[in-house]
Amino acid sequence: MHSRTGRVLLAVTAAVTLALTGAPPAPAATTTALRFTASDGVTLQTTLTGDRPRPTIVEFSPYGRGSGTLEPGPGFNTLLVQIRGTGDSDGRFDALGPRTQADVAEVLRWACDQPWSTGVLGLNGFSASAITIYNSLHLPLPCVKAAVLKSGTYELYRDLLSPGGVSNIVPGAGVLGLIGAPALTQGLDRLGRNPASVPDTAGGLLTAGLSVLAHPQLDGWWRERGFRGDANHLSILMIDGFYDVESRGAFQAYQALRGDGAHLVVVGAHDGAPTGTDGAVGESRAWLQHYLSGVENGVESHPRVQLWLSEGDRESLLKGRFARYDATDWPVPGTRWTTLRLGPARSGTAHSLNDGTLGLGVPARARQSYPALPSSPLASDPPNAAIVGAAGLNALTGALPVLSSMTLAEPLGLSYTTRPLRSDVVAAGPATLDVRLATTAPQTTIWAVVSDVGPDGVPHAVASGRLSSDYPRIDRAASLVTGGHVVQPYGVYGARTPAPIGHGRLYHVELWPIGNRFAAGHRIRLHLLGASAASLPGLPAVDTVTVGGRDGARLLLPALPGSDLRAALGGGRRTDVRR
Structure with a gap:
């Protein structure tokens, strides 16, 4: 900029600022x-x-x-x-x-x-x-x-x-x-x-x-x-x-x-x-x-x-549709973790390999398998999808929302879905999946996704968790334990403990903190599928989980005070634990 022109512009700017605010403009920082x-x-x-x-x-x-x-x-x-x-x-x-x-x-x-x-x-x-x-x-x-x-x-x-x-x-x-x-x-x-x-x-x-x-x-x-x-x-x-x-x-x-x-x-x-x-x-x-x-x-x-809690998915949160909640601590005092059990009966709502159920009762025992093949990060990996979305991919997923929902991912995995909720449920806190799993490979990755399923039937991921089958152990003293239940496992990753191929073993999968309001009429769905393609690829495998019975897979899902997931699902034997 020419020096004289610059001085004139600065003088005009100063005069306008003084007229509008009654104060001279702050000098430029050195x-x-x-x-x-x-x-x-x-x-x-x-x-x-x-x-x-x-x-x-x-x-x-x-x-x-x-x-x-x-x-x-x-x-x-x-x-x-x-x-x-x-x-x-x-x-x-x-x-x-x-x-x-x-x-x-x-x-x-x-x-x-x-x-x-x-x-x-x-x-x-x-x-x-x-x-x-x-x-x-x-x-x-x-x-x-x-x-x-x-x-x-x-x-x-x-x-x-x-x-x-x-x-x-x-x-x-x-x-x-x-x-x-x-x-x-x-x-x-x-x-x-x-x-x-x-x-x-x-x-x-x-x-x-x-x-x-x-x-x-x-x-x-x-x-x-x-x-x-x-x-x-x-x-x-x-x-x-x-x-x-x-x-x-x-x-x-x-x-x-x-x-x-x-x-x-x-x-x-x-x-x-x-x-x-x-x-x-x-x-x-x-x-x-x-x-x-x-x-x-x-x-x-x-x-x-x-x-600031989402109302159905990340996209709705970014658009300004959210639920506010203030608290004195984290996890929020009074949070209840409800045990939701995975069952083999068909829910009639999903397009997965099994279309199972997620509920309060103890279902019949069964073993169900799925291929552990790489899954799309845009669907199954909310944290990694969010960072690329904020970097410019939101325009694409906004034009083609099917890319960011679980619609295309769930046919290659297992899904377990609740009945429609009778009332809103505000879920915030760490969540845990306890699952007995066997695999055909020397190592596999357990990948779990929780989705909010609206009346339109479209599942939107709101939380995810992952665990290598090499690390079944947890440090119980460092884990969050409530009512005798581990609601946030602290895994031990110092040394591998490979599982014998084809033999089931219990795993505690930590899901990263969830923060979502599941509206009345919506359903909660858990997906089990192959690891996100953003992860280091492993050998193809077929993974088999045990559902139903007393030792079948279960999801411990948190709900904030004022929300009653058990009641929203129609009651049943009390299985929730309080912080």
């Missing part, structure tokens, strides 16, 4: 590139926005320049730190491991003492930048008073890359691609500044991908990339979505950190936010204003848990 030198001599690229002493919000990102994920509003500086081995930072990317964690503590110690800092720091993170903070909380983090962490993993293995011991290879490869792209585009900067760092950066990204594949079980490498306590006792606001690709993490983190005043807002993340909401941006700003600047805005008195 942005400064700074390089930080870590204790091992590696330099990291950082970007400071602000030029005078203020509380400073720090974000550690592997996505290069301009990748900050929150504008905290006036009164704050922001510092974006490009993680080592990414963007224009030197060193080797270590998949958010010990060296990156040490960088977090060192950068914060440096930032605390800078002339542009008041000595008060806050943390912001989204996805990888949130994971970096969760992984680092066991270290002393100087001057940090609070954090806002959106859609990050509590345990990288369980929450994103190998949930249920099943390699989630497509999202993992996607993340590495997103990290590698800024390193490539900013490669010329690195090449001109420090040519010797290029091989190190390239090697680190390659090694990170190979390391994930080299550690299929939950071992020490993974434990270094998970939550190991909070030595800082920070006040943390966790933001998540029920359909998010990392949804499990924030729920688990809240349970671990609620004693330090954590809040949980479940309104959207990777998967987008419902129309008519701001995705908790306002709550995030208020959180930082209160804990960093001492603003008495009452945010600390807001409900500890705020839930």
Whole structure:
């Protein structure tokens, strides 16, 4: 822009702003590139926005320049730190491991003492930048008073890359691609500044991908990339979505950190936010204003848990059709888990291989089989479908909704459907499938999907769970147990325990938290089918499950206070357990 023309436009803008608001416009924020030198001599690229002493919000990102994920509003500086081995930072990317964690503590110690800092720091993170903070909380983090962490993993293995011991290879490869792209585009900067760092950066990204594949079980490498306590006792606001690709993490983190005043807002993340909401941006700003600047805005008195629940599927949620529920804890106090048993009798509502029933009674015993072939992620894999949907695929599934429903997927699997509900049921909480299964392959993946089936008969996935047959054991002490029932199993993934081919074995399949209002007249359906094609493919197999009888498969489904799933299904012997 020509300098004189620019000055004229700025003057006009200032005059209009003064006339409309009675106040002069805020000056443009000053942005400064700074390089930080870590204790091992590696330099990291950082970007400071602000030029005078203020509380400073720090974000550690592997996505290069301009990748900050929150504008905290006036009164704050922001510092974006490009993680080592990414963007224009030197060193080797270590998949958010010990060296990156040490960088977090060192950068914060440096930032605390800078002339542009008041000595008060806050943390912001989204996805990888949130994971970096969760992984680092066991270290002393100087001057940090609070954090806002959106859609990050509590345990990288369980929450994103190998949930249920099943390699989630497509999202993992996607993340590495997103990290590698800024390193490539900013490669010329690195090449001109420090040519010797290029091989190190390239090697680190390659090694990170190979390391994930080299550690299929939950071992020490993974434990270094998970939550190991909070030595800082920070006040943390966790933001998540029920359909998010990392949804499990924030729920688990809240349970671990609620004693330090954590809040949980479940309104959207990777998967987008419902129309008519701001995705908790306002709550995030208020959180930082209160804990960093001492603003008495009452945010600390807001409900500890705020839930936006879908009404039938993710698409309806995004369109602004949702049910709100506030609570004091998660799982919500007073939640009841109702035992729904899988039965062989035909429901007459599904187009699956068996069209079975799901209900309160104990049905006749039977064995039913299905081919464990890859299934479409758009249908059977709500977390992974949500992230690609938010990235632009929603236009396609909106034009062709059959792609995102279970209509095309269920004919290749088993399904079990309830009778129509007599009243609304608001389901929110972890869910569990206990199933005895035999397979014809050395290893198979148990894939379970819960759908909301409307009067039109179309099933829409609202929750899913997965488990490799190599991992039948659970850690009962770490599981959520209510009334003697395990309602959220904590699997043991440290060593494989292969099942003999053709012999049935009991498995406890963790379904990620569900948040849906099943309307009166709708049905609840459970699908068993082959693993999502977003997972690492396995050998083709035929899997056989035992249904009916006292040891037959059962689904433990949560319902919030005020909802009575048992009554909605017409009564029967009480089989629900309360938290």
